[in-house]
Amino acid sequence: MFELDDTIAAISSSAGSAGRAIVRLSGPRALEIADSLFISDSPSAIVDSPGFRSRVGIVQTGSIELPAVVYIFRRPRSYTRQDMVELHIPGPAAGAESLLNSLIRLGAREAGPGEFTARAFFSGRIDLSQAQAVSDVIHASGEAQLRSAIAALQGRTSRLCASAASAIADVLAEVEASIDLGDELIDVVVPAELANRLDLVALELKRITENSTDISEIGQLPRVVIIGRPNAGKSSLLNVLSGTPRAIVSALAGTTRDVLSVEMQTPHGSSVMLQDIAGLVTDARDAIAAAAQEAARAALSSADMIILLADASAPDGDGLEPPEDYDCPVLKVANKVDLRRPNDGAWDVMISCRTLEGIDLLKARICDCLHLNTGCSEALGLHHRQKRALSQAGELSLCAASLLRGAAEVSDVAELVSQDLRGALAELGSISGRIVSDDVLGRIFERFCVGK
Numbered sequence: 001m002f003e004l005d006d007t008i009a010a011i012s013s014s015a016g017s018a019g020r021a022i023v024r025l026s027g028p029r030a031l032e033i034a035d036s037l038f039i040s041d042s043p044s045a046i047v048d049s050p051g052f053r054s055r056v057g058i059v060q061t062g063s064i065e066l067p068a069v070v071y072i073f074r075r076p077r078s079y080t081r082q083d084m085v086e087l088h089i090p091g092p093a094a095g096a097e098s099l100l101n102s103l104i105r106l107g108a109r110e111a112g113p114g115e116f117t118a119r120a121f122f123s124g125r126i127d128l129s130q131a132q133a134v135s136d137v138i139h140a141s142g143e144a145q146l147r148s149a150i151a152a153l154q155g156r157t158s159r160l161c162a163s164a165a166s167a168i169a170d171v172l173a174e175v176e177a178s179i180d181l182g183d184e185l186i187d188v189v190v191p192a193e194l195a196n197r198l199d200l201v202a203l204e205l206k207r208i209t210e211n212s213t214d215i216s217e218i219g220q221l222p223r224v225v226i227i228g229r230p231n232a233g234k235s236s237l238l239n240v241l242s243g244t245p246r247a248i249v250s251a252l253a254g255t256t257r258d259v260l261s262v263e264m265q266t267p268h269g270s271s272v273m274l275q276d277i278a279g280l281v282t283d284a285r286d287a288i289a290a291a292a293q294e295a296a297r298a299a300l301s302s303a304d305m306i307i308l309l310a311d312a313s314a315p316d317g318d319g320l321e322p323p324e325d326y327d328c329p330v331l332k333v334a335n336k337v338d339l340r341r342p343n344d345g346a347w348d349v350m351i352s353c354r355t356l357e358g359i360d361l362l363k364a365r366i367c368d369c370l371h372l373n374t375g376c377s378e379a380l381g382l383h384h385r386q387k388r389a390l391s392q393a394g395e396l397s398l399c400a401a402s403l404l405r406g407a408a409e410v411s412d413v414a415e416l417v418s419q420d421l422r423g424a425l426a427e428l429g430s431i432s433g434r435i436v437s438d439d440v441l442g443r444i445f446e447r448f449c450v451g452k
Contacts, residue, residue, distance in 0.1 A: 002115065002118050002445075005028065006109055007028060007033060008026055008115055008119075009103040009104060009110060010116070010451035011450070012451030013096065020089070021089050021091050021095060021099075023086070023087045023096055024084065024085070024451060025086075025087075025108060026083070026119060027082055027108070029108070030083045031046050031083050031085060032047055033085075033107055034046050034087065037060045037099075038055070038057055038059050038068065039058045040056060040058070042055060046072060052072070054070065056068075061095070061101070062102065068087055068088060069087075069088040071086040072084075073085070079125065080116055080119035081124070081125050110450075111450060113445060113446055113447070113452075114131075114446065114448025115445070117135075128433025128444070129432060131444065132152070132444055133152035134448070135444075136381070137153060138448070157380070157382070161390075164204060164205055165429070167197065168428075176414070177189075178409075178410040179418070191407045192405055196401075198397045199401050201394070202401065205397070212382045214381070214382065215382060221263065221273040223273045224275065225303040225306050226238060227306060228310060232310055232335060234277075237351075237353055240356065241274055241363065259276070259277050259278075259296065260275065260276040266363060266366065266372055270367075277295070278295070304328055305366065306328060306329070307366075308331065310333070310334050312339065312341065331366070332349075333351060334347040334350045335352065337350045337351065337352050385430075389428065390431070393425075394424075396420045400421050400424070
């Protein structure tokens with residue numbers, strides 16, 4: 001699937017205008033090929049330079065000479081564990097394309113998507129979960145997603161899998177010893193004790209999967225939808241909570257028509273997405289009002305939390321009841337308490353958008369409802385493939401534990417238990433890349449950019 005022994009080259013900097021372009025080489029001839037078009041005042045050639053060095057000079061690409069800085073990485077201490085060279089030249093992209101074409105004419109092959117990281121994986125520099133994390137870092141759509149991807153790149157997912165695999169392998173060794181040694185075992189292995197150990201592994205794997213988040217969803221902020229009657233102060237509340245005058249505030253009822261979204265920073269450093277929707281009414285006056293109501297209810301259907309905002313100055317508190325059929329927390333908030341103070345027991349929080357009374361308490365309650373009080377602890381981001389493998393490993397561990405718990409001797413069920421435990425190890429191995437098909441590898445690395 002991948003050629004690993006030739007020399008590859010690619011532009012590794014992003015496309016478009018930039019102050020610097022980077023062209024990367026990896027393979028047995030990387031130093032030699034770079035030497036062929038690099039000129040400097042140094043008497044020594046690139047092939048004679050030690051690793052982790054930089055050289056300043058000029059690269060010749062046809063009739064064009066470009067100032068360049070060359071960075072040299074010697075095997076096995078490079079990213080791919082092969083000899084590597086990075087050529088840094090001034091933008092624009094045309095210069096990088098010309099340089100790449102010159103390298104190809106000198107014997108390099110243009111790299112495919114993710115081929116540098118694939119070489120890092122096959123050489124053992126990183127495992128498969130870290131390789132996927134490289135792609136996740138590149139494609140991260142927000143700070144939270146980036147932090148999660150970096151944690152995986154630093155080995156967080158790998159360590160969790162390795163711990164579970166080690167515990168399963170220990171049990172497997174004792175089970176298979178009962179097959180090979182039988183009555184010669186000095187220490188009698190109690191089936192129930194092995195079952196208990198597997199239960200703990202399965203419990204930990206379940207905890208990991210339940211506490212993890214799909215990597216694609218990490219960047220998505222929790223959505224807090226503000227609902228209420230027209231002129232209850234929803235737009236004012238959105239502006240106060242976000243600290244920006246995003247919504248138009250008017251004494252006229254029904255000013256908001258579209259769903260307006262704005263990010264709010266919580267006291268704990270995390271963020272939520274506030275959404276101001278059209279005031280809920282039973283009878284829309286016209287087609288535009290009907291469309292506004294439809295958009296409002298669509299926003300409600302995807303809400304992670306609802307703020308039910310009522311006008312405390314209205315004689316009946318405006319009579320709005322919590323919406324039905326929405327499976328998310330609902331916080332009942334009374335606004336305009338500076339005009340009239342309602343019965344405390346009817347509301348979760350009482351506020352005034354004009355005087356800012358109760359706003360800090362409301363922010364705290366939002367954090368409570370969305371469980372955002374744990375500071376900036378990183379969510380474990382997993383791909384669907386990884387999550388499925390962890391679940392399967394846990395289920396196979398439980399199957400093995402059940403067999404052991406019902407046996408008088410380990411040897412009675414050793415072959416069946418061994419099969420389940422080997423299956424569990426294979427599932428964990430598919431995450432680290434120790435046991436994985438070429439088809440899966442192809443799908444993973446094709447998501448990469450060329451040059452990575």
